Amino acid sequence: MSLSFDFAQPEAAGADRVTLFVDVILPLPLPKLYTYRVPYEMNDEVVIGGRVIVQFGAKKTLSCIVAAVHETPPAQYQAKYILEFIDDAPVVTQAQLKLFRWMADYYMCTLGEVINAALPSALKLSSESRIQLHPAFEPESNPYPLSEQEQRIVEVLSSEDGKALTFTEVGDLLGSANFHKVIKSLIQKDVIFLFEHLADKYSPKVVKKVRLAHHFVEENVLEELFAKMAGKPKQLDVLMRYLQRVPVYQNVHSNHQGMEKAALTSSPHLSPSAVNTLIKNGVLEQFDVIVSRFPMDDSPEAKMPFTLSEAQMAAHDEVLRLFGEKDIVLLHGVTGAGKTEIYIELIRKALEGGGQVLYLLPEIALTAQIVTRLMRVFGTRLGVYHSKFSDNERVEVWNGVLSGRFQVVVGVRSAVFLPFDNMSLIIVDEEHESSYKQYDPAPRYNAREVALMMANFQGAKTLLGSATPAVETYYQTRAGRWGLVTLTKRFGEAGLPEIELVDTRKQREAKKMLNHFTPELLSEIERKLGLKEQVILFQNRRGYSPFISCLDCGWIPKCKNCAVSLSYHKHAHELRCHYCGFHDRMPVECPACGSRNLKTVGFGTEKIEDDLKIMLPQANVQRMDLDTTRAKNSYQQIIADFEQQTTNVLVGTQMVTKGLDFANVSLVGIINADSIIHYPDFRAHERAFQMFVQVSGRAGRKGKKGKVIIQTADPAQVIFDKVIRNDYLEFYEYEITQRREYGFPPFMRVIRLTVKHVDQLVAEQAAILLTQELVFRLGREAVLGPEAPYIFRIRNFYLQEITIKLDREHTVLKHAKGQIMEAMNVVKDQKEFKQARLVADVDPM
């Protein structure tokens, strides 16, 4: 039996010495929980969802999460004592524990793996965890008294800038085993903060500000100053601007806040050197302020309420009405229909009811634009959870949700792990996006499904939004289980773009192709640039070319770890593997025959960029793909340049298809549609349709009708017809028939098992045995394969795939997963397959 904390406490306070045990979740891929014993005197410190430190194995001390408290001593072994209690309040809520258990179950992984993915690493203490002085800490102004031990730590940390100590070092320094208490206390007092890896070291964002030196603040002193400035017009200008922006007289304190130096120096009519002279002469003083990475916009126009259009209002009302009878509603709105405003209105209503709100977005759609917009409406109640955030920022959001400071969180996939316990509304925007699915490592979860389950557990409503809903999602609305609201009109009179197909085969035969551009696309780009409008080009492959080949002997460089050719990256002058990261210098001559006739074959974004720069010198081309957005802010920079029209052509992969709104883009070109359609996967058509419609949606906003040119070798393919007419329904009808006929989701559930082994033969043998065991348990018709995937070797592991199709019923599913586990264990228990890795992916995408 497990006791809750509330129940355990009064007993522990009594005279009877109950012996408590806790089951903990270790942050490791272990199938079960481990039981530790609570020291008597610590009985009232036990908190479910709190962290404790335990010894695990001979050497390791780990922090882990208390999942349950009970009085049952383990029969088989002697439980070790808990070494330390870190938290006096849960860092993981009961609601989370329930959800995490469901995830581990559903996605066939361990609780430890879920916890590991869920907790920001600074919450996962280890002896390697480090502390650093909080950048905002000043010894004089910190209001909390420090103990002698705390003082010692602060001294050492202050000894040099950015000095860090590991837990082990802190332990040595204090010579006490109980140093976690000291660390915890210092964290609470905002003196230090924690991080896990050197890369997580906190570097605060600092803004340089200026203010009037305080002895000038009085009116008559200032007049004197003005008199002195009479012969220095530039400096006077600066001062005037400052006084204009900062109401020094009306509000005495406003001068203390000052204003951003950049606002003075970068102002077109002001001289930066005059600003510096004023600082040098002591009239202005410069100071640094640590700011949040998402600044609050307090300008008056920011507070301006927006009004929903009639269509938006109607959709909003319909969503609310449907929430009266259904828990899940799909908002199917064409691109540019203004779904975000509807979300904001709904969030506002949900907050009035007092619950929490989670707004999920795919990685690349979560831009500064949308965050700023939400900040304006929700201010400090909004938390942001982004994968490019540092660990400290994540902990801040985590704690903010726990404390109730953040009632709304906008975030990516992993935001479903945050400690919500009173959810009232979840919005999953672009719900069809495959980036909601984590592919590797475990837990291989789909944030949309997790969100739906969280909503279910916490009695919240879920709104799914998309211009191109997943077939599975739309099916649910057709079946009447989920509500459906449709928005067919674009916001602000913008018509849907005109889509033109251009036959690349015909043009190639006529020898009219210019590199990979048809004359139609090239002249249209030229025309748009002439009109000072912008262009987006979509090519779903990065690098310069997918491979190179020797013209004399046909040699093609392959990756030594994977069964793929190496892509040529011109800028880096390298050959790269897109699967394992292997790279090598581009050879000058063929290593097989010594010929210098090496030719690139095929094309990626880099070549498109290159060719276009040569063919249209007036184009200012920027490329956006994984290679150009790797650095932390490069993505924002590329977007900003394009927005401000410093660049006028954006060439990119998937990244350009999602969520970007640029008013001046009037042409979208899809360079090679065929590579998107021809994919060996049951979702290929769905993905292609979504991609075409989404990228087309980037063309034409704010009243301008856009144009889309799709280059294809086979314009007759059925899918184009539906894309051109933007007919989702027709696409859906076609697709759902196929799915029914061939037994794919939503009619069947798919679980994909992958067997990996360094030896190809062993991988095959293990897969054959696994298949046999599966067929034995689930029946022949449920198991497909084994089969080597198209790319049959990655990172030196040979792959074999088995696909399992199951009925959707939950009981069947649960039972089947047990059977699959059994089958996997049979294989793993075989000596010859000990080295094989077996991976289960539930609902793969």
Next chain:
DNA sequence: AGCACGCCGACT
């Protein structure tokens, strides 16, 4: 995931 224990090749 680590880490220790345990059986087979090139070194003082």
Next chain:
DNA sequence: GTCGGCGTGCTC
């Protein structure tokens, strides 16, 4: 004769 390779099994 040992040092050390990493295969295998266990951790409350």
